[in-house]
Amino acid sequence: MAEIVTYFSLTVANKPGEGAKLLTSLKDAGINMLAFWGYPVKGKKAQLDIAPTDPKAFTKAAKKLGLEVSAKQSSLYVAGADQPGTVAESLAKLAAAGISVRAAQALSTGDGKFAVLIQVADDDVKKAKKALK
Template structure:
């Protein structure tokens, strides 16, 4: 299987859990010309949502977030795997990490319905170099 594997940086921010907050945030980024590789939103309490932002250009994102008054935490490192959606693609990635004794503490994947996929892997900082080596980055 053919994969494109890259180290990516991501940032967190949190918003009140109410309609329109993700829209407002994403619109602000769009108006600032920030292209995203990935984006997630998960609840972190009864009335808060944590947004994870994976900008294509982390330096530009940091400047634009500061200019817009957006408080962020990061950058942190993750691994983005993209490739052809074939049976066992996620398993193959995990096998390489397993064989290197690297723990994946969180991940999220999606297919586009047209034959390709994207997969985010969160690796603890102390194991990140081993993960990069195992995935031939």
């Protein structure tokens, strides 16, 4: 079963220590995250996408820290028993519903469980949740 989760994006310099500095600031502000992923973007920048467990607390902390974050965005969070093809099945369900996936980040926890965050167009989020039932 899929859950809709909120995430935010922000851009930092793509150099050693920038992610650690940002995450430490958020930790010190008491922010817990469901997920975090970062990747290089054009120029010498990196985009960080953060799915906080408490979006309101995150936006408040980000403002206090002077961070420029995107408007809230939605992603789908799917977790369960880790078996071969589990993520493929989720993506196939979305394809069958005519939904394009913008990005997906999957992880096995090593103890028989997995989780995947799936980004789709904002207009497709509710349709995607229904497709992943």
